[in-house]
Amino acid sequence: MEHPTRDSVQLALQFLKPIIGRLILNKFHQTISVSLFLVVFPSLCQQSPHKIYPQRWTYANAWFDNDQGLAELTKLAHISAQHGMTGIVLAGIDRISLKGSDYIARLVKFRQLCDQLHLEIIPSGFNTGYAGAILAHDRNLAEGLAVKDALFVVRGREAHFVPDSPVRLLNGGFEEHYGNRLIGFTIQDEPGHATFVDTTVVHSGKASLRIENFGAIPGGIARVAQQIRVKPYRCYRVSAWVRTENAAPDTLFSIKAYTPDHRDLSPFEPPLSPTSQWTKVTTAFNSWYADRVFLNIGVFEGVHGKVWVDDVTVEEVGLMNVLRRSGTPLQVRDEKTGTVYQEGRDYSYISDPHLDFQWTHAMPVIHILNRDRIRDGARLRVDYYHGTTIYHDQVVACPSENQVFAIWQQQFPLIEKYIAPKKYFLALDEIRALNRDESCRKRHLQASAVIGDVINRLYKIVRTVNPKADIYVWSDMFDPNHNAVKQYYLVDGDLRGTWEYLPKDVRIVCWYYEKRRESLDFFSSHGFKTIAAAYYDADDLKNPEGWLSALDQTPGAEGIMYTTWLNKYQLLPAFGDLVSKR
16 A cells, blocks of 8 residues: 655645634534545545556576576675565576586575565576577477478588579679779668778778768668579578677677568677677578578668678578477488488488587588489488577577477476475567478468467466466567567568467566557556566666656556666666665
8 A cells, every 4th residue: 555645645734724624613514524534635645656566576597507696696686675676587497407406406595595585586488589498408499490402412422512502692802893882782871971992901802891980870770782592492601701990789780681571581690899800700591482682781770880891702501500300301302313212221310410500610411321222423402491590699499399398397396396486487588480390380370379379388387386376478479569560580470469369367578668658558458467677788777767657657567677688787776776665
């Protein structure tokens, strides 16, 4: 219950003073005055300028692998408790089955501390979007992107990949130009102002592309682009040499391959030092259904600094990051006769021994076992699925593989045993690849229904171990104002309407600051309770102040979270005071 403020009490007394005087003179007036007193005084006393929400959380990673991690979390718990926070969200607890006794002992010690400090622990994880916990069990559970008819040619006892795609990038070394205008590129942003031909700083040859002054351009975009021909359902590796000077942010450089209908096939942002010498960056894209793409090379969302680019290459590759499970079938057949060869009899088991979802290692070869059936010089066509990295560290798991849920089912009883939480936070956010491999496609479901199945299966797993737990989920994949849209990254299919699959008692953790009002209103209007994920590593508290203002206008809003991805806790005391002492 909210307590009356001093100002509201004084206002009430001033309002009632003349009424109280009349009580002495007139019984009728007395009756009216008493009635007014009973109606107005409680109303005025209960008014408070701002709400204090019951859920006030600190987001942290489950650092229990060593004593230093426990010490950091212990310090964080004390600060949280001292400044009015009510809970600690522990991210990464969803791989507890892989942890040893020392990890468990530290976790139990931390739970005991939180009990003493009256802090709840809210375990968080269980995501296919950022699938590190799942892939720690089996990397082959990554979502697969299809490659069809990749060519391998037999040489003795091995078949090696041979590119047969028409892909060709013109002037990738930036040697051909008229002044600052590059030949071969159909798009070049502001030549002579943002993009320049530099004949002094080069990686090789006589020229490079220099990019600067992008901070004054809307979106911080300064790039060159060229249309290149590709074959559908093939894999292409792109490399570039990059140099920086006082550049910010560290992910400003990117290589993007867009389809004609504007699908970005290679969301890629390698983190670079603000100032660095020539560094080779490498990514890849799957052409999917496209027979041509627009390759964009340059700065996106840049703030300041200079970036040089040189020696850009594009090449088709084969069997890199190949996935092996029933939902990612592989087939090898003879190009001429169509004969399908048998793994284990005609050729050895195929895998990528590196399988790091990066694109710098060597391509696997096919080892021939039966040279009578697969002769020297034979041309083989190979269908397979591969995984990939999105941006610089995100790998997505397949949400249609039963093994994913089997792994999750192992975690919840252990979490119940060692934490016994009253709340669970399902981190189903930014699922940027979906419905692409056979595990998904054989279900013949719309992408939105696949997401709906994930949240409902997870919900039932939680309810099995803890029927009374409050269950929370990130908002974005269920929010039409955010990621629940028609075309989303590498997802095949429509994500609109995912919110309709949400169990009605799930709480929503909204995090899109620019659309905070729309997101909170949307979920509130459909009967969901909400939490705001605020802060996001800024140098001030304007973000949480904005969230609080929006929460105050939202029916069903119940809390706010200090959310940091950079372990930046300097403002946690001020944040705690802001949200607990309004």
